[in-house]
Each structure stands twice: as structure tokens, then as C-alpha cells.
Amino acid sequence: MKSVLRLLILSCSFLVFHSCVKEDFYDNTKQGNYEALWRIMNEHYCFFDYKKQELGVDWDEIHARYSYKINEKMTNAQLFEVLCNMLAELKDGHVNLSAPFDFGRNWSFYEDYPENYNDSIAKLYLGHNYHIASGLKYIILADNIGYVRCETFEEGIGDGNVSVMLHSLASCNGLIIDVRGNGGGQLTKAHKLASHFTNERLLVGYISHKTGKGRNDFSSPKAEYLDPASDGIRWQKPVVVLTNRAVYSAANDFVKCMKLCPNVTIMGDRTGGGSGMPFNNELPNGWTVRYSAVIYYDQDMQHTEFGIEPDIQLSFSGADIAQKKDTYIEKARAFLNEKRWTK
Amino acid sequence: MKVTTIMYKGLAMAMLLLLSLCTYGQEETEANSEQLTVNCQLNKEVLHSTMIGLGSSNVLDTYLSSYNYKGTDYRIQRETMRMTNLWGGRVANQSLIDLNADVNKNHARNIDEYAGGIRYTQGWFYNFMGGNVVNPVERSQSHFNFAAGLSASGYLGVVYINRSGNNPAQAKADLLINVSGMATYDMVIAKHHYLWRYQVSFPLMGIAFSPNYGQSYYEAFVEENYDHNVVFAYPGNMPSMRHKLTLDIPIKRYTLRVGYVAQFHQSMFNHLKYHSYAHDFMIGFNKYLYRR
Numbered sequence: 001m002k003s004v005l006r007l008l009i010l011s012c013s014f015l016v017f018h019s020c021v022k023e024d025f026y027d028n029t030k031q032g033n034y035e036a037l038w039r040i041m042n043e044h045y046c047f048f049d050y051k052k053q054e055l056g057v058d059w060d061e062i063h064a065r066y067s068y069k070i071n072e073k074m075t076n077a078q079l080f081e082v083l084c085n086m087l088a089e090l091k092d093g094h095v096n097l098s099a100p101f102d103f104g105r106n107w108s109f110y111e112d113y114p115e116n117y118n119d120s121i122a123k124l125y126l127g128h129n130y131h132i133a134s135g136l137k138y139i140i141l142a143d144n145i146g147y148v149r150c151e152t153f154e155e156g157i158g159d160g161n162v163s164v165m166l167h168s169l170a171s172c173n174g175l176i177i178d179v180r181g182n183g184g185g186q187l188t189k190a191h192k193l194a195s196h197f198t199n200e201r202l203l204v205g206y207i208s209h210k211t212g213k214g215r216n217d218f219s220s221p222k223a224e225y226l227d228p229a230s231d232g233i234r235w236q237k238p239v240v241v242l243t244n245r246a247v248y249s250a251a252n253d254f255v256k257c258m259k260l261c262p263n264v265t266i267m268g269d270r271t272g273g274g275s276g277m278p279f280n281n282e283l284p285n286g287w288t289v290r291y292s293a294v295i296y297y298d299q300d301m302q303h304t305e306f307g308i309e310p311d312i313q314l315s316f317s318g319a320d321i322a323q324k325k326d327t328y329i330e331k332a333r334a335f336l337n338e339k340r341w342t343k
Numbered sequence: 344m345k346v347t348t349i350m351y352k353g354l355a356m357a358m359l360l361l362l363s364l365c366t367y368g369q370e371e372t373e374a375n376s377e378q379l380t381v382n383c384q385l386n387k388e389v390l391h392s393t394m395i396g397l398g399s400s401n402v403l404d405t406y407l408s409s410y411n412y413k414g415t416d417y418r419i420q421r422e423t424m425r426m427t428n429l430w431g432g433r434v435a436n437q438s439l440i441d442l443n444a445d446v447n448k449n450h451a452r453n454i455d456e457y458a459g460g461i462r463y464t465q466g467w468f469y470n471f472m473g474g475n476v477v478n479p480v481e482r483s484q485s486h487f488n489f490a491a492g493l494s495a496s497g498y499l500g501v502v503y504i505n506r507s508g509n510n511p512a513q514a515k516a517d518l519l520i521n522v523s524g525m526a527t528y529d530m531v532i533a534k535h536h537y538l539w540r541y542q543v544s545f546p547l548m549g550i551a552f553s554p555n556y557g558q559s560y561y562e563a564f565v566e567e568n569y570d571h572n573v574v575f576a577y578p579g580n581m582p583s584m585r586h587k588l589t590l591d592i593p594i595k596r597y598t599l600r601v602g603y604v605a606q607f608h609q610s611m612f613n614h615l616k617y618h619s620y621a622h623d624f625m626i627g628f629n630k631y632l633y634r635r
Contacts, residue, residue: 019582021609021618024409028450040409044557100453188565207568210557212614219555222568277559280508282408286451288506293557 028284030079034070037083037097037289038063040281041090043213045291047276050303051090059215062089080104080287087289092305093248094278098288109272109307110245116269116316117180117244121326122149131168134161136193138169145333146172150193153185153250162196163232174238174336176329177258184249184274194257195229197239197264202226204257206297221297226257238339239264240332243310247271249278255308256298266310267335268328273307390477392422392600394589394627400445401620402458406513406554407504412456414447416621418604424477430469435477435490439464443621458619460500460515466544468492468525478631488527494544495520509559515617517576519549538591545584551576553612574612583608591629598629 027035042059051057066086070079080097084104087095097104125147130139135155138148146169169175184190206221228234241258243266252271258264276292283289298304312335320327400416421440426432444459468490500515523544530537554563555570562568574580589602602625609618 019579019609021403021582021611021616023403023411023616024405026410026450036409046557187561207562207566209555209559209562209570211570212556217556219558219570222562222566224566277509277561279510279557279559280506282410282449282451282454282506284410284450286449286453288454290508293509294559294562 026284030070030072030074031067033079033283033285033287034067034083036283037086038066040283040289041087041095041291042215044210044279044281044293045090045095046208046210046218046293046295047090047092047303047305048215050305051092054306055089055091057089062086076285077101092276092292093272093274094276094290094292096288096290098290109248109274113245113269114316115244115246116314116328117246118316118321118326121321121324122178122180122329124324125326125329131165133165134158136161136165138165140169140172141333143333143337144171144173145336146175147329148175148177150177150179150251151182153182153187153189153193153254155185155189157189157192159192159196159229159231162193162229166196166233166235170233172237173340174240175235176240176242176332176336178242178329179247179251179254180242180244180268180328181246182248182251182254183246184251187250187253187277190250190254191226191257192229194226194254194261196233197235197258197261198226198228199234199236199262200228202257202260203299204260205253205299206301207294208297209294218295221301224296226260235263237263238336240335241266241268242328242332243268243271243308244328245269245272245307247307249274252304252308253296256296256304259308259311260299265312265335266308267312267332268310268314270309271304271307273305275304388425388478389632390422390424391630391632392420392424392627394418394420394422394600394602394625396420396602396604396623396625398604398621398623400447400458401618402445402447402456402502403616403618404502404513405616407456407502407510408449408454410450412447412449412454412458412504414445414456416443416445416623418443418621418623418625420604420625420627426477427467429467433470433473434492435468435470437464437466437468437494439466445619445621455505456502457505458500458502460498462496462498464494464496464521464544466492466494466521466523468523486529486531489525491522491524493520493547494523496546509561512560513554514552514560517546517549517551517581519546519551519576519581521545522547535593537593540587540589540591542587543584545578546576546581547578549576549581550574551581551610551612553610553615556614571613576610576612580612581610583610589625598631600627600629601625 069082080099084097088106093109130137134157141147204226205224207224208218208221211217211219252274255271259266275296277294278290279293280290314328314331317327396418398416401413403411419442424437427434427436441462447456469492470490472488496519498517503512521544525542528539550573553574584607586605589600592599604623606621
């Protein structure tokens with residue numbers, strides 16, 4: 001008994017003293033921060049293969065190319081610029097570097113394209129008497145089409161809010177859900193809203209996360225389903241979802257789900273994408289880095305990182321703007337009214 | 344490696360070796376055994392000890408950040424010990440509730456971290472010396488007592504970093520079987536008994552919760568896509584230990600207890616590194632009750 005216990009204690013103590021779990025290499029120099037950022041991305045970023053295929057991004061080549069630009073005499077602002085340029089090679093809106101004096105980003109997914117949205121004009125459609133249910137602004141337009149403005153999925157959208165809204169719009173001939181400029185938020189809220197537009201369980205995509213530091217260490221994709229809302233109202237009439245290039249992240253996922261729902265037509269411009277779930281980490285100097293960590297595929301196991309094509313492509317008309325009309329909303333109204341009469 | 348770390352490790356190693364070596368020379372005698380039985384029948388004492396502590400904390404969780412967060416550890420421990428009738432009264436039972444909370448900062452001191460949890464341990468100690476480890480001052484035939492045994496423990500905790508994102512927090516949970524050793528020394532100065540007690544324990548095996556390397560909590564708990572989230576823990580992937588050194592000081596009818604607690608909790612599950620090191624100076628009171 002004593003021998004066994006003595007052996008256990010000595011064995012355990014040996015293991016403990018020789019098995020320290022330590023932090024990764026910590027070096028708060030310019031070079032150290034550069035290496036830390038490259039390594040964090042190298043071990044955690046989930047789209048290297050896809051970005052290599054689409055953009056020719058070679059992360060090892062990038063390391064060699066940018067390391068020449070780092071020296072210990074550079075200022076923090078200069079270091080920040082170099083690091084942001086390195087991250088910008090990935091063309092990922094979910095990849096950011098955050099310092100006290102700046103926020104590094106690549107928003108080319110919408111900045112390089114027409115906005116196709118005019119806030120002043122869109123507000124004319126809502127007027128002053130619109131309702132708000134958990135951030136969802138809604139009103140019935142003159143031709144008995146319901147208009148819902150969803151600017152973000154950060155708000156706490158629940159079955160109750162959505163059902164109250166849909167009940168108010170129940171007499172409408174069709175519904176427009178305008179998510180233009182919606183940069184995302186909580187995935188659960190996006191799915192909650194989408195769940196009111198299907199009566200059946202839908203396979204909407206697959207999820208795969210990293211299982212190790214290797215660039216190809218991924219879990220086998222697991223199916224992701226959209227279940228119909230179990231509480232409240234499920235909408236049965238035609239729906240148009242309006243999109244532009246600024247529809248990103250959770251809003252992109254909302255469009256992905258809605259595209260599979262019956263009676264739903266996606267109109268507008270291609271979405272901005274952003275199909276990786278972002279995680280955060282930090283550099284030795286305290287700057288925070290955000291990166292895509294989990295891949296969300298669509299139902300055909302295709303990436304939506306660079307956006308989703310609409311069913312009907314639209315462009316903003318200069319003539320409409322001059323008349324203070326929103327081309328997207330007008331086209332959607334015409335589409336829904338035509339669908340009503342066709343039916 | 345810092346000098347303080349080496350010092351702590353050296354101290355702990357020396358105490359471990361001392362404890363292990365001391366178990367060599369302890370021989371049981373029939374007289375001792377008989378005395379034990381008598382003690383067992385007579386001794387109905389239960390020791391309750393409550394201590395609060397303050398010390399340093401060092402937490403690493405690579406699911407949240409690649410780097411250590413350091414700060415202050417606040418701790419409360421509630422311990423109950425009693426002798427049992429097992430093995431002729433040689434076995435003592437100990438239950439321990441250990442509650443801690445950490446407030447830490449990163450190296451750059453621009454991000455806060457809050458960590459904490461509660462561990463409940465139930466252990467049984469075989470007393471090699473034949474004394475009473477619950478209250479050796481009253482009952483022991485020797486100034487020294489040595490005991491060792493096994494304990495079962497369960498832990499629930501959380502680590503939270505106050506920056507936004509999909510990985511702001513990490514849940515901690517485990518169920519473990521531990522091996523423990525305990526030594527007491529009754530130091531008599533001017534007819535007053537001052538009791539030193541040192542205890543060390545290591546997790547031997549168990550199960551623990553961990554997300555996978557890049558798995559989000561959304562995927563695990565909303566989508567219910569589990570992926571090696573319950574892992575088998577053993578010293579190879581959870582090399583941890585807990586030390587506790589206390590001194591009981593009698594003050595009239597009361598017993599003041601002061602002590603030092605060192606916890607080195609480490610794990611490496613699903614390629615995620617975690618450690619939580621804490622060093623606390625503790626103070627509290629003992630209370631001896633008598634069972635009927």
C-alpha cells in the first residue's frame with residue numbers, strides 16, 4: 001500500500017514538473033508581434049485553401065515578403081500598417097486588427113461596388129408611422145405590400161417579435177425584407193427570423209471547424225438545418241429579400257437560408273459574403289486580431305465567403321434616385337404585385 | 344523560466360520528496376493498532392475549517408488568447424475532516440469546497456480577464472502512523488502523522504475575456520480521481536500545540552470538458568455538433584497538482600489557521616493549452632465539533 005502510494009506520488013510529481021503547459025512564444029518586439037500575428041493566422045484561419053484557389057494567396061510566401069518590411073526602428077503606426085496590409089491579402093471582412101489608434105480592415109467586399117442603397121430615400125418609404133419590433137422596422141406600403149427593414153442581427157429577435165410583426169402584416173399581398181447594409185450579428189437571430197418562412201425542416205448548409213494547428217486540420221462537415229418556427233406565425237405568401245454587397249456575415253447566412261425557403265425570391269446585388277465565424281486573439285503588444293475560424297458552407301458544400309448571387313439581379317437607377325425612388329423597393333413591389341395577379 | 348517559478352517548484356519538489364521518503368520508515372505495531380481502535384471509538388471529533396485567501400493568479404487558455412493573463416486570486420475554502428471506522432479507524436475522511444475568483448490582465452494590460460470556479464472534493468486518507476489526523480494535538484502518540492489516499496473531485500468554472508467575438512469565454516468542468524498525501528506535525532512551544540499540516544494532491548484520471556480546437560460554442564450547444572468535447576484526463580494531458588500548507592495556532596478557546604495554497608492546474612485537450620496557477624495566503628478559523 002505504502003509503496004504504491006509512494007510510487008504514485010513520485011510519478012505524478014515527476015510528470016507535473018516536466019510537463020509545464022506554457023504560453024506560446026512571447027516577444028513584444030516589432031518582429032515578435034509580426035511573427036505572432038502570422039502564426040496566429042497560420043494556426044487558426046480557416047480559408048487558406050479557398051483563398052489560395054480563388055486569390056492565389058500563399059501564406060508562406062506572404063511571410064517571406066512582409067518580414068523584410070519589419071524592423072525595430074519602425075513606429076507602431078508603421079508596424080500597424082504593414083500588418084494590416086499583410087492581412088488585407090486575405091480579402092476577408094472578418095479579418096481585422098484592432099489597436100488603440102486604428103481599426104485595420106479590408107472592406108473591399110462592399111467598398112469596391114455600388115452601394116445600391118440610399119438611406120434618405122429608403123426612409124421615405126418607412127415614413128414616420130412605422131413600427132419597430134426588436135429592431136425590425138415595418139410598415140404597410142400603399143399597394144398593400146409589407147415592408148420590413150432589417151438593419152442588423154445584433155438585436156434580440158425572438159419568435160414573439162416576429163409573430164407580432166407578421167400578424168400586423170397578415171393582410172398584405174406580399175412582403176419585402178430589406179437587409180441591404182446589414183453587416184450581421186448573431187447567427188441565432190438570423191435563423192430565428194428565417195424560421196418563420198418555412199414549414200419544413202431545411203438543410204441549409206454544413207459546418208466545419210479546425211481540429212488542430214495544421215492548415216488542413218478540419219472536422220468532417222456537419223449538416224446545419226433550419227427548423228420551422230414552432231411558436232407563432234409562419235408566413236405563407238410571397239416574399240422578396242433585398243440584398244446588396246454590404247450584406248455580410250450573419251446577414252449573408254440569413255440570405256443563404258431564405259434562398260431555400262419556399263415563396264422567397266432574392267432580389268438585388270450579390271451579397272458581401274463572410275461565411276467564416278470569427279474568433280479573436282491578441283498580439284504580445286495587446287492589439288486584438290479577429291479572423292475567420294469556422295467554415296459555413298451552403299447546402300451544396302460550396303463556399304459563400306464571397307457572397308450569394310440573387311435570383312434577380314438589380315441595379316440602382318439614376319432616374320429613380322432623381323425621383324426619390326428606391327429602385328430595389330419599386331422592383332420588388334412590382335414583382336410581388338405581378339405575382340399576386342399571376343396567381 | 345522566472346526565478347520565482349523555480350523557487351516554487353523547488354519548494355514543492357522538496358516537500359514531495361520529504362513526504363514520499365517519510366513513508367518508508369513508518370512501522371505499525373500492534374500496540375499502535377490497538378490504540379487506534381480505542382481512538383476510533385473515542386474520537387468523535389469533526390474538524391470544520393473555513394479560510395479566505397488572497398494571492399496571485401496566472402491563467403492561460405489558448406482557446407481565448409495565446410498569452411498568459413496575470414492578476415489577483417481570491418479564494419475561500421471550507422474543509423471538513425473526520426475519522427472513520429474503516430480499517431480499524433485508520434481512515435480519515437475529508438471534504439473540501441474550494442471557491443476561487445481571479446481578476447487578471449494581459450501582458451499589455453489593456454484587456455481584462457475574469458476567471459473562477461468551484462471545486463468539491465471528497466477524499467479518504469489512510470493514516471500510516473496510527474494517529475489522529477483530524478486533531479493530532481489531542482490524540483496522536485507521535486508528533487508526526489502521515490496519511491495518503493484517494494479523492495474524487497468535481498469542478499465547474501469559467502474564464503471570460505472582456506473583448507467581443509465568438510470566443511469570449513471558456514467553460515471548465517471536470518470529474519477527477521486524485522491521489523493525495525498529507526503530513527502533520529504537532530509542534531509544542533511552551534506547552535502550546537501548534538499544528539503544521541501539509542497536503543498535496545494530483546489528478547490521477549477522470550473526464551473533462553473541452554471544446555475542440557476551433558469549435559465554437561454555438562456549434563457545440565446550438566447546433567449540437569459535439570466533437571471530442573468530453574475527454575479522458577490523465578497526468579499526461581492534465582499534469583496538475585495542489586499544495587496546501589497550514590499552521591493551526593490555538594488562541595484561548597479558538598484555533599486560528601493560517602496557510603499557503605498553491606494550485607497548478609494544467610491541461611492540454613484537443614490541442615488547446617490551459618493553465619491556472621494560483622498562490623494564496625490563507626487565514627481562517629477551525630472549529631472542532633463532537634459527533635454523537
